[in-house]
Amino acid sequence: MLEFDDIQHILLTRAPALNGRYEFLSFRDPAGGRAWLAAILERVQSVREARTSVGKDKRWVTVAFTWNGMRALGLDEASLATFPEEFKQGMVARAEMLGDTGANHPDGWVGGLASPDLHAIVILFARDTAEHGRCQSEHQKLIAQCAGAEVLSTLDLQATPPFDHAHDHFGYRDRLSQPVIEDSGEEPTPGSGGPLKAGEFILGYPDEAGPGPALPKPEILSRNGSFMAYRRLQEHVGAFRDFLRRHGQTSEEQELVAAKLMGRWRSGAPVVLSPDKDDPTLGADPRRNNDFDYGKMDPKGYCIPLGAHIRRMNPRDTAANMNRRRMIRRGATYGPHLPEGAPDDGAERGIAAFVICASLIRQFEFAQNVWVNDKNFHELGNERDPIIGNQDGTLEFKIPKRPIRKKITGLPSFTTVMGGAYFFLPGLKALRHLATLGESRR
Amino acid sequence: MADQNDWTKPQAMAIPKEGYFKPEQGRYGPIFPKTPACYGFTIIAKIIVGREPVFYEYAKNIETAVAGQPDILAVLKLHYLRWVLFPIKGETYFMYQGIFDTDFDKYTEDAVAIFASTGLRTVFENLEGFPKDWQTNAPAFIKFLREHQRPSFLEYGEYPFVSADEIKKALKLKASFSQMLDQMQ
Numbered sequence: 001m002l003e004f005d006d007i008q009h010i011l012l013t014r015a016p017a018l019n020g021r022y023e024f025l026s027f028r029d030p031a032g033g034r035a036w037l038a039a040i041l042e043r044v045q046s047v048r049e050a051r052t053s054v055g056k057d058k059r060w061v062t063v064a065f066t067w068n069g070m071r072a073l074g075l076d077e078a079s080l081a082t083f084p085e086e087f088k089q090g091m092v093a094r095a096e097m098l099g100d101t102g103a104n105h106p107d108g109w110v111g112g113l114a115s116p117d118l119h120a121i122v123i124l125f126a127r128d129t130a131e132h133g134r135c136q137s138e139h140q141k142l143i144a145q146c147a148g149a150e151v152l153s154t155l156d157l158q159a160t161p162p163f164d165h166a167h168d169h170f171g172y173r174d175r176l177s178q179p180v181i182e183d184s185g186e187e188p189t190p191g192s193g194g195p196l197k198a199g200e201f202i203l204g205y206p207d208e209a210g211p212g213p214a215l216p217k218p219e220i221l222s223r224n225g226s227f228m229a230y231r232r233l234q235e236h237v238g239a240f241r242d243f244l245r246r247h248g249q250t251s252e253e254q255e256l257v258a259a260k261l262m263g264r265w266r267s268g269a270p271v272v273l274s275p276d277k278d279d280p281t282l283g284a285d286p287r288r289n290n291d292f293d294y295g296k297m298d299p300k301g302y303c304i305p306l307g308a309h310i311r312r313m314n315p316r317d318t319a320a321n322m323n324r325r326r327m328i329r330r331g332a333t334y335g336p337h338l339p340e341g342a343p344d345d346g347a348e349r350g351i352a353a354f355v356i357c358a359s360l361i362r363q364f365e366f367a368q369n370v371w372v373n374d375k376n377f378h379e380l381g382n383e384r385d386p387i388i389g390n391q392d393g394t395l396e397f398k399i400p401k402r403p404i405r406k407k408i409t410g411l412p413s414f415t416t417v418m419g420g421a422y423f424f425l426p427g428l429k430a431l432r433h434l435a436t437l438g439e440s441r442r
Numbered sequence: 443m444a445d446q447n448d449w450t451k452p453q454a455m456a457i458p459k460e461g462y463f464k465p466e467q468g469r470y471g472p473i474f475p476k477t478p479a480c481y482g483f484t485i486i487a488k489i490i491v492g493r494e495p496v497f498y499e500y501a502k503n504i505e506t507a508v509a510g511q512p513d514i515l516a517v518l519k520l521h522y523l524r525w526v527l528f529p530i531k532g533e534t535y536f537m538y539q540g541i542f543d544t545d546f547d548k549y550t551e552d553a554v555a556i557f558a559s560t561g562l563r564t565v566f567e568n569l570e571g572f573p574k575d576w577q578t579n580a581p582a583f584i585k586f587l588r589e590h591q592r593p594s595f596l597e598y599g600e601y602p603f604v605s606a607d608e609i610k611k612a613l614k615l616k617a618s619f620s621q622m623l624d625q626m627q
Binding site: 094361362 | 466468517543547548549551555575577578605607608
């Protein structure tokens with residue numbers, strides 16, 4: 001049975017929030033960090049709490065730590081040594097393999113995210129702006145009371161209009177394909193595959209390969225925890241719209257180019273189920289909008305190009321061991337909405353998202369290294385993910401079409417990585433353990 | 443710099459002692475380069491004394507497994523695999539050499555999964571130093587492979603850099619043309 005009382009809510013629930021704020025923290029001394037944690041952990045909801053009161057709650061809080069952060073709280077070296085190598089190294093050290101080079105290099109990251117002084121993140125999801133403001137002010141007071149705990153940087157999140165469905169700044173509907181965990185009480189939507197063993201996402205449970213790997217020590221620290229890869233991805237909305245205009249004479253043609261890049265129309269309708277024109281009703285229907293495969297329905301990519309974003313992020317029946325590569329995604333958009341037709345104002349806007357998984361190297365890093373940034377994915381030769389891959393203007397995007405395919409050369413970069421980090425997302429008992437590290441030593 | 447797009451011109455490539463030209467990290471360690479003979483590995487390890495018969499039995503098992511399920515190894519993007527036993531000063535060593543189309547680092551976990559789900563596992567369990575907990579500890583398995591990998595210092599390709607998929611496509615095309623010509627008779 002999953003321990004819903006101990007697992008942080010973000011792993012299994014999606015808060016009905018329109019606003020949010022991430023605060024990135026640094027602890028100059030262990031006692032200050034622990035004092036902050038002892039206070040904030042009372043506000044961190046478990047899965048059970050969040051599910052019970054989701055209708056009336058106005059805010060949802062999540063706390064996670066970098067490896068350096070757990071050391072800064074006073075965790076002993078023997079325990080620190082038991083964490084996986086990639087987590088210990090951190091996202092910055094893994095940059096080249098992740099494709100974070102050139103414009104995406106950590107040298108250009110903002111908010112102190114590339115610094116070893118990044119120790120913790122507190123994630124606030126708020127139902128509305130008033131609650132966002134209230135929580136921000138409360139947290140400011142808390143930080144002021146905890147000598148040695150300081151805020152490195154912050155990022156405010158807000159949904160982009162229209163607010164009736166989740167989507168990014170490019171206009172693509174989001175949250176369409178998420179794995180479901182066995183015994184979580186959720187049912188997968190058609191086409192999403194069966195429920196997966198909890199150990200794929202939560203430490204301390206059997207996974208799809210068996211009883212699960214050796215866990216970081218002590219057990220109270222790792223049980224019901226998970227790992228979280230944070231990505232702050234700037235979306236170049238002006239460049240994206242210019243690109244669509246360059247490659248489509250009419251708005252219908254432009255929508256088709258956008259759909260080919262993603263593999264879904266911006267409404268969310270999968271191109272394989274609606275090849276020639278958009279079908280917004282299909283896009284909004286969770287019983288139908290994820291119910292497709294590639295191997296049988298589109299093996300050559302005539303509907304969804306072999307290099308399209310969704311084909312890379314979830315190759316479905318065209319990759320081996322898919323059950324060991326799945327990831328939970330959470331996050332939100334940030335920055336001002338750029339109205340359709342308005343020139344790019346230069347403001348930073350994008351998505352700030354978390355990939356949650358039991359093994360960063362097997363799940364997140366594999367997806368980045370092999371699916372997103374391998375130029376030879378599906379034998380494509382000179383392509384990377386057209387939306388989130390590392391694009392330097394020298395690569396292409398091929399759109400299979402009878403009798404002759406269309407090849408777009410010199411694909412521009414639609415996104416830039418502005419920051420990232422690896423966090424450990426402890427269970428609630430583990431948060432208490434970390435908050436009382438000093439006491440247990442006395 | 444080698445021309446990776448001209449399959450008509452055979453190429454040889456001398457490789458530095460380290461096994462790579464410039465250090466580039468994959469998920470589990472340095473990446474070995476693509477050569478005219480594509481990607482590959484050569485794993486050499488000592489076998490546990492007296493276990494030779496297991497290897498010959500294993501060979502029969504693999505033959506049967508591939509015959510029963512020809513795409514069993516498809517995910518590994520292979521051209522060829524070679525398994526060799528040979529003696530050094532009275533001790534038996536095992537060499538496992540593969541030629542394939544993705545770098546050493548990318549599909550290692552998939553390889554471990556295939557080993558776990560088929561009879562492919564047995565041969566490694568008879569090597570000295572192989573981690574006993576490999577089924578739940580893929581990183582330990584991968585570390586063993588990397589520690590026993592001996593990089594090439596020279597590789598040659600008669601049709602350089604061509605992938606197995608491209609070769610299969612060309613053969614399919616040839617077969618289709620033959621069929622077309624048959625239809626024209």
